[in-house]
Amino acid sequence: MEQSKIRNVAIIAHVDHGKTTLVDQLFKHSGMFRDNQEVSERLMDSMDLERERGITITAKNGSYQYQDYLINIIDTPGHADFGGQVERVLRMADGALLLVDAQEGPMPQTYFVLKKALENNLPVIVVINKIDKPAARCEWVVDQVFDLFVKLNAPDDILDFSVVYTSAKEGFSLLDPEDKIEDGGSMHHVSQMIVDHTPAPSGSPDEPLQMQVGTIDYSPYLGRLGIGKVVNGTMKINQPIVVARRDGSIKPVRISKIFCFESDGKVAVESAGVGQIVAIAGMEDVMVGVTFTDPENPRPLPLITIDPPTISMNFIPNDSPFAGKEGKYVTSRHIGDRLQREILADVALQYEPLKDAVGFKVSGRGELHLSILIEKMRREGYELQVTRPQVILKEENGQTFEPYEKLTVDVDEQFQGPVIEKLGKLKGQLEEMGTETGMVRMVFNIPTRGLLGYRSEFMTDTRGMGMMSYVFSEYGPYAGEIVNRVNGVLVVKEACTAVAYALFNLQDRGKMFVKPGAPLYQGQIVGEHARPADLVVNPAKGKKLTNMRASGSDEAVILIPPVAMTLEDCIAYINDDELVEVTPQSIRLRKKPGIRIRG
Numbered sequence: 001m002e003q004s005k006i007r008n009v010a011i012i013a014h015v016d017h018g019k020t021t022l023v024d025q026l027f028k029h030s031g032m033f034r035d036n037q038e039v040s041e042r043l044m045d046s047m048d049l050e051r052e053r054g055i056t057i058t059a060k061n062g063s064y065q066y067q068d069y070l071i072n073i074i075d076t077p078g079h080a081d082f083g084g085q086v087e088r089v090l091r092m093a094d095g096a097l098l099l100v101d102a103q104e105g106p107m108p109q110t111y112f113v114l115k116k117a118l119e120n121n122l123p124v125i126v127v128i129n130k131i132d133k134p135a136a137r138c139e140w141v142v143d144q145v146f147d148l149f150v151k152l153n154a155p156d157d158i159l160d161f162s163v164v165y166t167s168a169k170e171g172f173s174l175l176d177p178e179d180k181i182e183d184g185g186s187m188h189h190v191s192q193m194i195v196d197h198t199p200a201p202s203g204s205p206d207e208p209l210q211m212q213v214g215t216i217d218y219s220p221y222l223g224r225l226g227i228g229k230v231v232n233g234t235m236k237i238n239q240p241i242v243v244a245r246r247d248g249s250i251k252p253v254r255i256s257k258i259f260c261f262e263s264d265g266k267v268a269v270e271s272a273g274v275g276q277i278v279a280i281a282g283m284e285d286v287m288v289g290v291t292f293t294d295p296e297n298p299r300p301l302p303l304i305t306i307d308p309p310t311i312s313m314n315f316i317p318n319d320s321p322f323a324g325k326e327g328k329y330v331t332s333r334h335i336g337d338r339l340q341r342e343i344l345a346d347v348a349l350q351y352e353p354l355k356d357a358v359g360f361k362v363s364g365r366g367e368l369h370l371s372i373l374i375e376k377m378r379r380e381g382y383e384l385q386v387t388r389p390q391v392i393l394k395e396e397n398g399q400t401f402e403p404y405e406k407l408t409v410d411v412d413e414q415f416q417g418p419v420i421e422k423l424g425k426l427k428g429q430l431e432e433m434g435t436e437t438g439m440v441r442m443v444f445n446i447p448t449r450g451l452l453g454y455r456s457e458f459m460t461d462t463r464g465m466g467m468m469s470y471v472f473s474e475y476g477p478y479a480g481e482i483v484n485r486v487n488g489v490l491v492v493k494e495a496c497t498a499v500a501y502a503l504f505n506l507q508d509r510g511k512m513f514v515k516p517g518a519p520l521y522q523g524q525i526v527g528e529h530a531r532p533a534d535l536v537v538n539p540a541k542g543k544k545l546t547n548m549r550a551s552g553s554d555e556a557v558i559l560i561p562p563v564a565m566t567l568e569d570c571i572a573y574i575n576d577d578e579l580v581e582v583t584p585q586s587i588r589l590r591k592k593p594g595i596r597i598r599g
Contacts, residue, residue: 001070004200006275008229010074010090010122012114013099014107014469018129022099022168022190023073027064029171029187061092061227061261061277066191072261072277076113086113088214088288088304088347092229092277095198096122097190098145099129102136102165104467105144107408112471115152124149125162125193131177132167138177140436162197164189201229201275208294209233209241212301216288216344217279222257224344225279226286231301233294235278236271243283244291244300252295256282288347309350309363310403310448310472313370313571314387315339316359318581320590321495321521326583327383332358335384338377349373363392365472367452371568374582378567383583385590388574391448393478400478405451405470407444415462416440422461426450427479446470447479453572454484485575488534490527491591492520496540504557506537512562513589514539525578525589528563 013019063072074093076086090096096117100106106114117124126145128138142163149159166173172185203210210233213226235241237258243251259266259279272278280292291300317323317332324330329338339351339360350363364370367389374386394401407428411419413435420430420442428446435441451470458468490510500516512527520526520539529535565573570580570587581588 001273001276003203003205003274005069006072006201007069007194007198008072008074008092008094008201008275008277009125009194009198010076010093010096010117011099012076012096012110012117012124013129014101014104014110018101018168019099020075022127022129022166022187023062023075025168025171025187026071026073026190027062029191063261063277066195069195071191071194074277086116090116090120090122091212091304092214093117093120093122094201094275095194096124097127097194098124098161099127100141100145102128102131102138102141103133104410105141106148107469111148111152111406114148118152118154118158123197123199124158125164125197127190128163128165128177129168131165131174132170136177138165162193164193166190203230203232203274205232205234205274207232208297208299209235209239209292210299210301211235211278211280211292212304213286213288213290213292214304216286219281222281223284224286225259225281226283226290226292227277227279228292229277230272230274232274232299234271234273235280235292240295241292242295242298243286244293244298246287246289246303250298253283253292255280255292287344304347308392309348309365310392311366311370311389312361312363312392313389314354314357314359315351315362315374316354316357316385316387316579318383318385318583319593320385320524320581320588322519322581322583322586322588323383326585328381328584330383332360334382335377336360338380338382342373366448367568367571371571374571375567378582378584381584385579385581386571387579388576389452389571394475401475402478403448404445404473404476405448406473407446407451407468407470408441409444409458409466409468410439410441411462411466413438413440415466416442418461419458419466422454422457423450425483426454427482445473445476447476447482448472449479449482449484452484453569456569456572485573486532488529488532489525489578489589490529490535490537492522492524492526493536493538495521496538498526498539499542500557500559501543502537502539502541504559505541506539507560509535509537512560513565515562516559521590523591523593525591 011019061072061074063070074089076089098114128141130136131138164173164175165177170185172181173187173189175189210231211228213228215227217225217227219225235258237255239255241253241255243253258269258272260269260272261277266279289304293299315335318330339362343349348365351360354361362370391402409419423444423446426446427450428444430442431445432443433440458466490506498514498516498518498520503512503516506512510528510530514526526539567587570589574580574589577592579590579592581590
């Protein structure tokens with residue numbers, strides 16, 4: 001493929017703004033698939049977790065042919081917790097599509113990824129998606145995008161951005177939202193905009209080889225694959241090259257296989273030139289950030305800088321009475337091996353053994369980052385316990401600093417009072433507020449600690465109609481004590497099986513987390529107490545039987561359904577003296593062994 005006919009473009013978007021659906025449509029409209037070929041929804045969200053949650057976790061690559069151009073699509077994660085992925089994959093791109101919802105406008109996660117793209121001097125094409133929404137407001141969104149570019153100090157040439165309007169769901173694109181859709185619509189305008197406004201890859205095939213690994217993939221047949229863009233030179237099978245590592249050392253290696261990307265799959269090739277995004281096999285210890293270069297004239301590329309982790313949790317082996325009953329991998333060694341595999345591909349993740357206990361301290365970019373890892377381990381058969389998330393503090397000149405988040409909330413006007421009051425108690429500072437068609441948008445600067453577990457309260461306060469999103473802002477002065485949970489919990493007195501009659505009588509004491517028939521153990525948390533103190537309960541206490549007949553009918557046992565809690569809910573809910581027990585089949589809350597119940 002000629003270098004001048006290649007376009008490498010990254011897609012930047014907030015969670016759920018239609019990014020992966022847009023990629024699906026670009027692939028389908030390029031004619032890659034036969035008319036009778038069945039194509040799955042959200043092609044690039046290949047991980048089960050991604051399809052379920054509707055978010056992109058791991059950056060992926062795909063490509064399609066448009067006229068005589070090869071367009072490589074780089075699908076970046078839309079959540080700042082996976083920012084480690086974002087920073088690496090943007091190195092492969094020569095331009096970016098900024099995808100924005102036609103109703104919501106640019107959101108905080110968009111700020112984060114866009115800022116990274118501007119730092120890499122990438123030209124940006126703005127795609128206003130979901131213009132078929134009844135509440136779409138395209139002009140307002142374009143103005144908001146312009147204001148965002150100005151706020152991020154974008155250079156003048158990038159401020160004069162091109163705009164294309166789409167509905168990825170319906171499969172059409174327009175240069176003006178008032179234009180008519182022709183012949184059922186197509187994504188032609190998006191592809192043409194990429195060709196016209198994204199430069200061809202720079203670099204020379206005559207220079208010494210340079211290719212930096214941006215992401216890692218794994219094949220059961222080929223082992224670890226290093227994925228990156230050929231910056232200079234040409235890469236061939238069996239070519240002797242050297243790997244310039246992060247520590248400055250150099251190791252000679254030989255390439256056994258080279259793959260280029262086609263649609264959402266890989267195709268083996270003999271060689272690859274400047275600008276092509278490739279996956280190479282042959283090195284089991286390949287790491288993110290290393291440079292493959294010429295042995296006679298090695299030229300390592302600059303190392304990738306990664307924002308530091310802000311949240312840590314302890315991963316420890318399960319020692320509950322039910323330990324080992326549901327999981328396949330249960331020991332500390334199993335957990336350590338799995339974490340070691342994870343950090344090979346995820347450079348934003350760190351871990352270290354605990355000094356005073358068996359287990360590991362795992363640090364990441366946020367609650368979602370770590371909870372996704374726990375969920376992946378759980379589905380792979382791991383059994384473990386995790387502690388409450390702790391923010392990572394810094395000490396400078398005798399002063400303590402903690403991470404702060406930039407929180408954006410969109411709520412109905414009637415809910416703004418309770419939201420402001422609640423966030424004020426969590427040390428949030430209101431920085432911006434604006435009203436648009438009955439909705440209020442507020443921007444807060446708030447300590448990360450204040451947001452732990454806040455999402456469920458926010459949804460309750462706004463009756464499920466509010467939207468909130470946040471992104472790491474900076475380290476600021478420690479804000480003092482923050483109380484995230486006021487209520488105590490209901491703790492099981494001894495091992496038993498939950499009985500409906502007992503749970504019915506406990507409903508007056510608080511909310512229940514378990515159903516009748518659930519096996520329980522001493523110290524397990526079965527509900528939330530209505531008061532601040534913890535309460536020891538007996539969920540197996542049945543009704544006393546007598547030989548006396550009741551004059552009327554027996555009181556009917558009517559149970560309120562238990563509170564359904566996801567893994568994220570559980571992690572955010574617990575206090576410092578509590579644990580979340582995670583197995584392939586169950587998620588349980590418990591008190592730490594030996595902890596005296598606060599009453």
